[in-house]
Amino acid sequence: MTLTQVRDLYAPPDWHPGDHPPMPTVVGRGRKPDVFACGYCHYPNGQGRPENASLAGLSAGYITQQMADYKNGLRKSSEPNMKPPALMIANAKSVTEEDIKISAQYFASIKYKPWIRVVETQTVPKTFVAGFMHVPLEGAGMEAIGQRIIEVAEDLARTSLRDPKSGFIAYVPIGSIKKGEKLVINGGRGTTTMCVTCHGQDLKGRGDIPPLAGRSPSYTLRQLYDFQSGARAGQLSSQMKESVANLTMDDMVSIAAYTASRDP
Template identity: 40%
Template sequence: MSVIQAQTDEPIPLWAYAWSTQPQPGDTARPQIPPSRDLRPGDDPDEIYEMWTVEGSSATYSRMDTRDGGNVIDWFPGDHPPMTDLMRHGPESLRGVVGNRGCASCHLPNGKGRPENAPPAGQPVEYTIQQLKDMRDGLRYSADPRKPNSPTMNLLAAAMSDEEMQEAAEYFAAIPWTRWMYVIEAELIPEMHLEEGNMYVTVGTEATEPLAGRIVETPVDEHQANYLRNPRSPWNVYVPVGSLAKGEELVVNGGEGKTIQCGICHGADLMGLGAVPGIAGRSPSYMMRQLYDMKKGTRNGTGVALMKPVITNLNVEDMTNIVAYLASIVPPPAPNDVQ
């Protein structure tokens, strides 16, 4: 077996896909809970309709409102362009269909996204349109077949018209990418609870859990980020000790010929160049999934051919170091940035 083949066959980096075990033959994604305003088993009606506020916002929403992905809430309308019906309610062809949801439901009204999905804010219009077309055409799917939101996204992309793809791409491109996370090198981290297929949530207060080569993204305030869906609530990112220096060497210098300098295509500041996406200061879980999916052949389409020489000689540890360093880059502040 060649070195390249051996690297391609490395097990899935479970932390990036938010699973604790490797997928097994026949595994598939469990359907996501469709957005609705119905009470779910275990709901307390008094609690679910209690009204909440968040600091800096004049809006009030209930828990029922925050989880209604078919009518997306907006804590901070001034942080982004006006939300369109596509952002708030989803593709027109799926309105009234079970499972439809607005783009801003998962990616948030400010386009920052979360570890389990993409952060499209600030990405070039051409790039976002191409990704939606690739999803529509079956060229992008997850290397881990259990990932629940991958088929959801492909379904939504397939339902979008060309005009809606353009609308979504222009909306997100108009939002500058700004700092969203705080990267910390660590050997031990607070105890985490893994929501399988979703994200890590901090449950401990003392650093007792070995990081063990993973990268762990977790909300600074789980109540704000998950319960209230506050799009300004930031994230802590724990990365292995030494990964930032190793990643910088690969990103900036190519690791003595092991890969190609990222800035050649992604721009000197790694904030994107032309139709090539920005990669600075973005979710390492998302970026790791893209690199691994490309190596496994589950992400294809325009642009992937350009990435093949970049990833050919990289192993999982290399890619972990790369995305750790990229996540640590602080993007330039946007005018009037309140986050």
């Protein structure tokens, strides 16, 4: 494939067609000029990338509700210049109810696979943002991680070609996984609601409550922040807003680090 073909929003590269069911038209082709193929950003197998959601294994009901929230202005990003959420809002306003039903059932039928390798560290490669992701800056050396999550491709060349079998490394601060465990399992002694209460003891979700285990910590952190800021105000958001009200950024980084480190 040429790079132009790889970057076609209406024809996502499908390097491993035997790894997923046949893609419905809305997933594999979209509809020009205003409905991008779902499989482009989220990959044909639903594994997704740090800048967007992993849809594989989410319930059809949850996916459907999120599309409704995007369409009705109840879900956006706290960062107005972040393009992927803006693209989702535009798509949600252009797709039909049948498109949503078909794509939700498709992604819900696919099992999510281990995708993120979480590494606690004091230093990380210096990065810049390209293609909505952190990319190591060649020859620039290392820097302190601080209280950040830096998520990068395991194999940048393969990820640049949108290979849905090439995952990611998530660098997180030392000690964050243990701290996150306390917040997730027992609420940090009153700091927050125990995540396991709704998302399950194994963090693999319950019904239309989404799974958290093994999912992108960058994505999880953004969602926690969006609930706290009110950028996410859809169904069940009031419960989440209450849960995150007293969390610091350090708390949210730790929660995301812990949930990402769990076996999906």
